[in-house]
Amino acid sequence: MEFKCRIHEKIREGEELNEVDKRNLKEVIKRMFNFFVEHNIVPVPRNYAKWFFVFCYIVENNIEATTEQIIDIYYKIFKEAKIDLRLSNEIERILTEVRHTVYEYLETVEKYDKKIEKHEKTLEDYSRQEEISILKDILKEVSELRKVNQELIAKLQEKQKETERLKKELDALKKQAFIDYLTGLKNRRSIQKALEDYFKDYKNYGYPFSVIMMDLNNFKEINDEYGHLVGDCILKGIGEILRKYLRAKDAIGRYGGDEFLIILPGVKLEDAVNIARRLKTVIQNHTFYCEDKELKVSASFGILEVNENFNSPEEILKEVDKKLYEAKKNPDHIAY
Incomplete structure (x- = not known):
């Protein structure tokens, strides 16, 4: 979703404001300072510039926003961590x-x-x-x-x-x-942000990287049979394995449920496949001790190397998800 503020763009470009812009500008300033007073926000320059853009977007789009919605818009525009x-x-x-x-x-x-x-x-x-x-x-x-x-x-x-x-x-x-509270890895939002940053570096400077999407086979059945405490124990163990067998500079995140996204900077496709095979073997051979039970699990891996055919991080995620779907049907549980 793209956020724009016409008043901000005109002022930056040195263009003259029309009557509508002037009326909107007065309303932006009025609503912004009322918000500052109500929430005791210190109007230092770094706050003022960002909040001006937020209220400009709200006024120009005739949005009747509650306090919580205004804060949500702020964090969506600037992609900052949502804090108190x-x-x-x-x-x-x-x-x-x-x-x-x-x-x-x-x-x-x-x-x-x-x-x-x-x-x-x-x-x-x-x-x-x-x-x-x-x-x-x-x-x-x-x-x-x-x-x-x-x-x-x-x-x-x-x-x-x-x-x-x-x-x-x-x-x-x-x-x-x-951070994902269960595994200690990056959470979905954080790993997506990492993917955006690596993709930007690839487009601007040509830095190569590969992506692995991994999930556990028949994990739903494990949850159904043994309960979510056992499932959580296994997910935590998977997080420990990934941290142990991947490099410190690799970005590792729990993408959702039992899905994990791994970003390998500077790694070509062939090496990424070898890494996935090693992780697959380690996970298969590992015994998970959960709630007085000894359990074995296996995983599937979709792998790709980012190339010039990709135009956005979203396209990368869509394609690697397809590879994971192919891997689930493949006896080898690996697709690239």
Whole structure:
């Protein structure tokens, strides 16, 4: 699906806005800032530019969107991990408070530095007794400064701990958005994004790669006979095998159910077939210990090398899925 904003394109190209564009622009700004206020979004430049595009798309297409739908549109346009908007705003708030605390500390130090400089200058012009009185004042103010300094340091440490906690929560949410919880491999969205990136590199720079689509034979029957806990145990074991026998730079993802998508950068078709055969043998020879049961499974493999005939990642997925279907009917369970 393609997302466009005519106002954005005209402004970028330096074209004059017509009356409709001007009315839409006012509505975009109005709805966007109402959304900022309602959800406590900090309107920094990186937020402003993206949200402007989102509301421009909504207004120009007369979309009556709820808050959840607006957020969904945002993540569909920019293909970012879908995280808790309130958590992201909370991090911005904490970081802003930290900056203000630092500025407050620096201003306080500067204020007392100026007072001390003033007293030092005054010492040169007064008698010894007056010097003693001034020194007492200086010591008192230095003591106050030390107290203020300690309070500010305590504030900074507290804000730092809170910021670190929120960052850990955010990292965990991002991980959930890209990792399959059961196998620890990339999830469907993440492996599709990897395929898009490798395809883009192939088109732009000619970097070769091959793709393997794999699934387990008769996995439904295993689930039906032994239950989903046993099925989950086998899928987890498959994930461990794939990580062990494939390279660190290979992209491996659970595409859905018992289907796995493997991207092999820099690998030609012949080598990809050999890799699939090795995985097939390893899986067949492996014993899965699940719920006090010893089980054996086998897998089928569809394989292709990406070439200039492919125009999109979607075409690659469609073709490798066909190869997998052929492999399921093939006694060797491999098709390429």
